Amino acid sequence: MPKTWDxxxxxxxxxxxxxKYIPILMGGKDAWPDYPFNEFMPCLEANxxxxxNHMAEQDSPFSPDQPFNKAYQKIKRLYDSKxxxxxxxxxGFDQVKTMFGTKGAMIAAGxxxxxDAKKYATDIxxxxxxxxxxxxNPGDRLNTVTMVDGFFATPKNGKNIEAAKTFISFLFSxxxxxxxxxxxxxxxxxxxxxxxxxxxxxxxxxxxPDVNYVVYDGGNEEFQxxxxxxxxxxxxxxxxxxxxxxLDEMMEELNKAWKAARASK
Amino acid sequence: MKTLKFQKNILIFSFLVIPVILLFxxxxxxxxxxxxxxxxxxxxxxxxxxxxxxxNYRRMFFDSPDVWRSLRNNATYFIIHLLFIPLELAIAxxxxxxxxxxxxxxxxxxxxxxxxxxxxxxxFSFFYSPYNGALNEILRALGMEWAxxxxxxxxxxxxxxLVVISLWKFCGxxxxxxxxxxxxxxxDILEAAVIDGANPIQxxxxxxxxxxxxxxxxxxxxxMRGALQVFDIPFLVTQGGPGYASSTFTLYTIDTAxxxxxxxxxxxxxxxxxxxxLVLSWFQKKVFRLGRNST
Numbered sequence: 201m202p203k204t205w206d207x208x209x210x211x212x213x214x215x216x217x218x219x220k221y222i223p224i225l226m227g228g229k230d231a232w233p234d235y236p237f238n239e240f241m242p243c244l245e246a247n248x249x250x251x252x253n254h255m256a257e258q259d260s261p262f263s264p265d266q267p268f269n270k271a272y273q274k275i276k277r278l279y280d281s282k283x284x285x286x287x288x289x290x291x292g293f294d295q296v297k298t299m300f301g302t303k304g305a306m307i308a309a310g311x312x313x314x315x316d317a318k319k320y321a322t323d324i325x326x327x328x329x330x331x332x333x334x335x336x337n338p339g340d341r342l343n344t345v346t347m348v349d350g351f352f353a354t355p356k357n358g359k360n361i362e363a364a365k366t367f368i369s370f371l372f373s374x375x376x377x378x379x380x381x382x383x384x385x386x387x388x389x390x391x392x393x394x395x396x397x398x399x400x401x402x403x404x405x406x407x408x409p410d411v412n413y414v415v416y417d418g419g420n421e422e423f424q425x426x427x428x429x430x431x432x433x434x435x436x437x438x439x440x441x442x443x444x445x446x447l448d449e450m451m452e453e454l455n456k457a458w459k460a461a462r463a464s465k
Numbered sequence: 466m467k468t469l470k471f472q473k474n475i476l477i478f479s480f481l482v483i484p485v486i487l488l489f490x491x492x493x494x495x496x497x498x499x500x501x502x503x504x505x506x507x508x509x510x511x512x513x514x515x516x517x518x519x520x521n522y523r524r525m526f527f528d529s530p531d532v533w534r535s536l537r538n539n540a541t542y543f544i545i546h547l548l549f550i551p552l553e554l555a556i557a558x559x560x561x562x563x564x565x566x567x568x569x570x571x572x573x574x575x576x577x578x579x580x581x582x583x584x585x586x587x588x589f590s591f592f593y594s595p596y597n598g599a600l601n602e603i604l605r606a607l608g609m610e611w612a613x614x615x616x617x618x619x620x621x622x623x624x625x626x627l628v629v630i631s632l633w634k635f636c637g638x639x640x641x642x643x644x645x646x647x648x649x650x651x652x653d654i655l656e657a658a659v660i661d662g663a664n665p666i667q668x669x670x671x672x673x674x675x676x677x678x679x680x681x682x683x684x685x686x687x688x689m690r691g692a693l694q695v696f697d698i699p700f701l702v703t704q705g706g707p708g709y710a711s712s713t714f715t716l717y718t719i720d721t722a723x724x725x726x727x728x729x730x731x732x733x734x735x736x737x738x739x740x741x742x743l744v745l746s747w748f749q750k751k752v753f754r755l756g757r758n759s760t
Contacts, residue, residue, distance in 0.1 A: 287595035289618030428725040
């Protein structure tokens, strides 16, 4: 398995040279499938799940010395190597996922894709997983994004708050939690409760036992305000990068717009 | 004293009161709110709306190149649909003539209009797909590999690919409308023209066109309104992408409101769209009537 970003790019080139598989199935027409790269890599580069909030406090967070720009330069090197086939923006995720294991070698997705992966691959023993090797050196600790996936809430003025709390305790108890998390393919966040993962998913953890979890935060109110003002859309930026738009120009324009949006409060 | 006139007024009032209340609730009040919101920086969530005057309009007209790009894409839909109107009329005239299996052809022509838009979008996404897509396979089978393109990802082509979907969906509806109009022309007028020695071209321009002018005007308005409001096809097939290459004005407005929490700006776009439809329809009507008077 590739251990660094350069090894990952090289692996894609090797697969492409073989002529049998598209290295990575992207589904770029839908924009959202590029999220493992365009949305998550900046906070992996910064080792900071609250990166968006910190960017909201800066005037020029897209400058070359900032983690966002550094991450996107790495993404650009991957995209420039054309790992998504001849027309990455021509098909959506629903179309390309059917090619997993037959015409496509890899897909960048979360544990949620496992059911589809088993459905479309011709041989499930041929499927493996590894964490996105976004690090620069093999000796560096590998970061991976983790985030809250399901939310529970009860009205604060509700009549049954104690019952709701009891129910939540039940959800996180050994009686329910382990079976539920195994079914969802999710990792346990409760001490002393270890979820038995599907062997295919477990492989990624076995390959990288010391993986560092970067807990992803979607951005605070100030970030959302600036992002809305600037029309900041990282997934659309990914599409633009796949189409070959100039990255340095995009970063410069973003810096200008970001600074103006911060000043307009 | 309950006169007949008084009773008549009571009757009219009681029939009208509910529709008028509904009209105010769901049309007039939202329209007034739309105008007001367009003058604020409301994000759609907060309790307060900060009044900013015409700032939204200024930013939209002078500071948003993607808005103009979206409007250009709308113009593509409008022009191509406009060019197809004579063809639709020709098809309607064929269907109005004595041909076999007329009802079958009418059904086939109208069917795309009634098919669910999401299903159409999905089907055409696979039709245009670079991986075993039907269009590319047909071109290969015909020995026309040179014509294969990136139908949905090439910025110069994507809008035309989407307009084809729109033509496929709406041409049948226009044909059926024209057919209904043609069938309403009294046959004896046409027979009298033939007896008087009129040739097909004279019959077409002197009798048929003037008889169906109301339907033509309606279709021109329908085309204008549809082209300016087109949303479902680009939204479902490409989400306005790649980037904003296939974005339309309505799609951009929806994104502005719900993705970027700018209800104020989106409201100003809604008002602008309303004014555009009114102004362009009026202009189109003038040009059409001018053309009619000159012939």
